[in-house]
Amino acid sequence: MPVQIGGKPESTFDDPIGLLGDCHRRVERFLGVLVKVAGDARGQALTVEQREALESALRYFRDAAPKHTADEEQSLFPRMRAAGGPAMEAVLAQVDALEADHARAGKAHDEVDSLGRRWIESGQLPEDDAARLCDVVSELAALYRNHIAIEDREVFPAAAAALTAEQRKAIGEEMAARRSLKT
């Protein structure tokens, strides 16, 4: 049974584009956790609740979020490029920038992961590391705000309109395989 987040039922692998949108809601939620914990505790000792929230957000961005990036870069964008057409060309002009965002976000997440893990392991973070963590997570929040808006409002609707049922099915199967699940 699909997990429900925020009251809206999750999409299934039959609706891979819907699933990609659901992933964005998780990205936003876990980013919110990083911003809140980094800003509230500022490198000081974490409460049990803060530590657990930080651990699950770090785990999400370490393990699950890269699969979302692969879903877009390996399964979705190539099929959109192959579909072509004037309407698609306009959207594809943004896709290169989206891929550059993925690379930038990946580097920022590596830094957040190492600072966050050090915080959890040592119990505290030195002041400059704590300040750096706050800066990087707010940069990430700004990056994702723009990135997710473009994907949700322009890229995904264009893909949903242009891709055939067979192409969508193939994307769903690839997404499931990335998570070692059967469709």
Ligand SMILES: [Fe+2]
């Ligand atoms: Fe993306």
Ligand SMILES: [Fe+2]
């Ligand atoms: Fe995305």
